[in-house]
Every structure is written in C-alpha cells, then in structure tokens.
Amino acid sequence: MTKRILILAGDGIGPEVMAETRRVIAWFAKNRGFDVTLEDDLVGGASLAAFGVPITDAAMARAHAADAVLFGAVGGPQWDANPFDKKPERGLLRLRKEMQLFANLRPAICFPALVGASSLKPEIVSGLDIMIVRELTGGVYFGEPRGIEKLADGSRKAVDTQLYTTEEVRRIARVAFDLAARRKGIVHSAEKSNVMHTGVLWREEVTHIHKSEYPGATLHHILADNCAMQLLRNPKQFDVIVTDNLFGDILSDEAAMLTGSLGMLPSASLGARDPKTGRVPALYEPIHGSAPDIAGKGLANPVAAILSFAMCLRYSFGRGADADLLERAVADVLDQGYRTADIIEAGRTRSSTSQMGTAILEALSRAA
Ligand code: IPM
Ligand code: MG
Numbered sequence: 378m379t380k381r382i383l384i385l386a387g388d389g390i391g392p393e394v395m396a397e398t399r400r401v402i403a404w405f406a407k408n409r410g411f412d413v414t415l416e417d418d419l420v421g422g423a424s425l426a427a428f429g430v431p432i433t434d435a436a437m438a439r440a441h442a443a444d445a446v447l448f449g450a451v452g453g454p455q456w457d458a459n460p461f462d463k464k465p466e467r468g469l470l471r472l473r474k475e476m477q478l479f480a481n482l483r484p485a486i487c488f489p490a491l492v493g494a495s496s497l498k499p500e501i502v503s504g505l506d507i508m509i510v511r512e513l514t515g516g517v518y519f520g521e522p523r524g525i526e527k528l529a530d531g532s533r534k535a536v537d538t539q540l541y542t543t544e545e546v547r548r549i550a551r552v553a554f555d556l557a558a559r560r561k562g563i564v565h566s567a568e569k570s571n572v573m574h575t576g577v578l579w580r581e582e583v584t585h586i587h588k589s590e591y592p593g594a595t596l597h598h599i600l601a602d603n604c605a606m607q608l609l610r611n612p613k614q615f616d617v618i619v620t621d622n623l624f625g626d627i628l629s630d631e632a633a634m635l636t637g638s639l640g641m642l643p644s645a646s647l648g649a650r651d652p653k654t655g656r657v658p659a660l661y662e663p664i665h666g667s668a669p670d671i672a673g674k675g676l677a678n679p680v681a682a683i684l685s686f687a688m689c690l691r692y693s694f695g696r697g698a699d700a701d702l703l704e705r706a707v708a709d710v711l712d713q714g715y716r717t718a719d720i721i722e723a724g725r726t727r728s729s730t731s732q733m734g735t736a737i738l739e740a741l742s743r744a745a
Contacts, residue, residue, distance in 0.1 A: 380413045380694060383443035385420040385436070385472075388465060389667025390677035390730075391449025397679035397734030398447060398686050401703065404741055405690070409699055416443070420472075421451025421465030421667070431468035440472055445693040446660040447686060448472070450667035465667075473513050476658040478646035479545070480552040481511040481625065482688070483664060485612075485632035485642060490711035494637030494720045497609065502635050507615045508560065509632055510553040511625025513646055515545045516575070518622045541575045541621065546582035548649070553619035554591040563595045563616035567604040567624055579621065601628070608632055629664065639665040640678030640719040643685035645692050659693045661685040671718070675729035678717035680707055683737060706740035713740075 382402070386395040405411040418436040419427055431451070440446050451465040461467070472478070487495065487505035495502045520538030527533055550566070557564045566583040570576035580598050587596045599607070601624040607614065608631050620628060633642045642665075648658035663681030671677060684707060691700035715736045716725045728736065 378412070380411075380444045381416065381442065382413055382689075383416050383418060383439050383446045384449075385418055385432075385440070385446060385468075386423075386449040387420045387451040387468075387667065388422040388453050389450050389669045389672040390665075391421075391451070391667055393672070393675070393677050393730050394663060394679040394682035395447065395449045397730060397737075398682045400734050400738060401683050401686055401741070404738055405699060405703075408742075408745055409696075409702075411690075411694075411696070411699065420448070420468040422453050422456050424468060425456065425459075425463060425465060429463075431463065431465050432471055437471065437475060440476060440660075441658075444656070444659075445689050446472065446476075447682075447689065448660055448662035449682065450663065450665065452667045453669040453672075469662075470518065472660060473646060474519060476646075476660065477514060477648040478658060478660055479512060479514040479649070480549055480647045481513040481629075482552075482556070482645045482647070482692075483509040483511060483625075483629040483633070483642065484644075485509065485629070485636050487636040488641070488708055488711050490708070490714075491637040491641070491720055493722060495635055497612075497635060502612065502637075505612055505635060506560075507612065507632055508556055508617045509625060509629045510549065510556065510617060510619040511629060512541075512545065512549040512619075512621050513625075514622075515541055516622035539573065539575050539621075539623070541578055543578070543582055546579050547586050549619060550583045550586040551590065552647075553617050554586065554594050557594050557617040558591070561616040562593070563597070565597045565599050565604065565615055565618045567599050567601045567618055567620040567628065569601050569624075570598070571600060575621070583619065604628060605631060608635065633664050638678065638719045639681070640717065641680050641684070643681050643688050645685070645688040647692065657693065659689070661689045661693075675731065676718045677730045678719050679730050679734050680717075680737075683707065683734075702741065702744060703737075706737050706744055709740040709744070710736040 386392040520540035568576035568579040687703040690696040
C-alpha cells in the first residue's frame with residue numbers, strides 16, 4: 378500500500394534541510410521499493426504569511442490523514458512580537474496537541490567522527506547513546522488556566538499551569554520502559570518532586586508502572602536539576618530519561634549539545650495506536666530550530682532532518698533495515714570527513730547543505 382507523507386517544511390532553514398530529505402526519500406523510493414507519495418503544506422511563519430494562521434484547518438486535516446508528517450522548523454524574528462495565537466510555534470503545538478503526539482523520542486548519540494566537536498572531553502562523550510522520552514501534550518505547555526491578566530492597580534499577572542493526570546504519566550512511562558527493554562534496561566525518571574505536586578504524582582505513577590508492569594527494568598528517580606548537572610558530569614550513566622514536557626524541552630537541548638551539534642539530532646513524536654486501523658499518529662522533526670541567521674545560505678546541516686526520516690522508516694513504516702542503512706550512510710560521510718558549518722573542525726573543508734545531501738546519497742548507493 379502506498380504510504381502518505383506530509384511535508385511541512387516551515388521557516389528558516391526548514392525548507393533547505395527538507396529539500397535534502399526529499400532527495401533521500403526519492404532514493405529509497407527508487408532503490409528500496411519504498412512506495413510513498415509526498416504532499417506539501419505550510420506551517421509556522423510561512424502559513425501566517427499566506428493565510429494569517431500558523432497552520433490551517435486544511436493542513437491539519439492532511440496531517441491527520443497522512444501516515445507520517447515530516448516537519449522542518451518554525452519561527453523567526455519577524456514574528457517574535459506576534460500575540461501568542463499568531464506565533465509560528467503555535468502551528469507545531471497544535472499539531473502535537475490535536476494529533477495527540479504524547480511521546481517525544483529524542484535520541485542523543487555521539488557519532489565517533491564527531492567526538493571532537495563536543496564541548497566536553499572526548500572520554501566523557503565518546504560512545505554516548507541516550508534516549509530522552511519527553512511527555513509532549515501535557516504539563517505547563519497546555520495546562521489551564523493560562524494567560525496574562527490586568528490587575529486593579531494596573532499591574533499584570535501571568536499564569537501558566539503545570540498539570541498531569543495519572544494516565545498521562547502512566548502512558549509516557551510505558552513508552553520509556555518499552556524503549557529501555559530494547560536498550561540497556563535503565564530508566565531515569567526526572568521531576569521536581571521536592572517542590573512540585575506534579576513531581577510527586579509523576580514519581581508515584583512511574584514507580585507504579587515499574588513495579589506492576591516492568592519489574593525487570595532498573596528505575597532511578599532523579600530531580601530534574603540534578604539530571605541537568607549529571608548530564609554534564611557523567612552523561613554515559615544514562616540510558617533512557619523520561620520526563621515532563623518542560624523539563625524534557627530543556628534536558629533534550631542539553632543532551633543534544635553533548636553530541637557536538639544540534640544540527641545532528643532527529644526526533645519522533647508519536648501518539649497512541651488506533652485500535653481500529655492499527656495506525657500510530659507520528660511526526661518527525663529535527664531538534665534544531667529555524668536558525669533564521671543562517672537561512673538561505675546553504676550553511677544548514679541536513680543530517681538531523683535526514684535522520685528524522687530514518688526514525689520515520691523505523692517507527693512508522695517498520696523498515697528497520699532501511700533505517701539502519703540510512704544511519705550507517707550518515708556515519709559513513711562523517712567518517713569520510715564531510716562537515717557542515719556547525720560541525721566544522723580545523724583542517725577540513727566545509728560542505729554546503731546540498732553537498733552533505735549528495736554525500737549521503739552517494740554513501741547510500743555504495744552501501745546498497
Ligand atoms: C522543541 C522546541 C519547541 C518546544 C518550540 C519550538 C515550541 O523548543 O521542540 O523543543 O518548546 O517544544
Ligand atoms: Mg526545545
């Protein structure tokens with residue numbers, strides 16, 4: 378059956394990295410019998426410019442209908458002063474919420490060729506392979522009440538609400554334990570149960586799921602601030618980290634940077650399997666943002682977007698061997714010395730976005 382992928386390239390470097398990803402998809406269609414049709418739509422600033430909203434209802438309908446969404450990046454300085462509902466990021470948040478993509482998988486892997494690109498010592502990061510599992514549809518990102526209110530004396534009050542329910546914590550805990558079972562079997566659950574009620578509930582519910590469903594896994598509870606510190610001190614102690622929406626946002630940027638560059642890391646956002654159709658709603662996106670300062674210059678690293686497609690092959694289409702092939706091709710071009718601006722080292726020539734894409738296609742053809 379032909380698979381449907383919706384591409385939402387978005388703003389800034391989004392369209393550039395997605396252009397390279399399209400070439401990779403075409404390679405799999407041509408050489409590996411990957412039967413796919415691609416559709417395109419607008420999101421973020423691009424959608425605001427065309428339609429006045431960060432994502433249209435029509436684009437949302439296509440996202441729901443697609444087998445997977447590949448997302449580029451959103452945002453830029455021209456929209457920074459926009460009111461909340463007219464910010465490009467709302468497009469992404471609406472996709473996450475309405476597709477119910479509650480599980481965000483953010484691997485932080487240090488490629489051997491890039492050990493030197495990390496700001497930490499090589500022995501601290503070499504061989505690093507962490508999976509951050511971030512809860513993506515709850516917490517302070519969506520909790521009500523929220524807003525800014527004018528007070529009687531003319532000053533203002535702002536409120537955001539951190540909110541978690543039993544079921545929200547349990548389902549993300551299961552995702553983390555399931556992933557750990559295929560890895561080293563260690564889960565660190567990060568919260569702030571020393572100051573937050575949501576942290577207490579989080580800790581109790583994760584403990585419950587561990588005891589009742591995954592007794593064979595190793596579970597450590599860790600306070601989120603300590604987790605941030607330990608990620609810099611000794612990141613290789615971690616296997617899977619499960620945490621809430623806001624802590625996951627922060628800890629995943631930190632973990633990503635351990636590996637040398639935000640430009641390298643993919644992510645998958647997954648929902649619950651539909652019992653009737655068997656389908657899992659899924660959106661794949663590079664961890665990096667829209668990087669407006671380098672947009673349009675051929676400086677962006679397409680690897681994170683391309684590796685996001687590898688996750689798509691693995692998680693949405695059951696094509697693990699193809700995902701392995703693509704991940705090896707990326708490792709291969711890094712070994713050969715190809716470097717985009719973000720991971721450049723002294724003595725190497727810089728590859729443009731499309732040169733990196735071409736090198737990956739060549740490595741695929743050599744390996745296939
Ligand atoms: C991320 C980003 C988003 C977030 C922004 C763009 C809304 O930082 O995916 O980590 O805060 O979740
Ligand atoms: Mg973030």
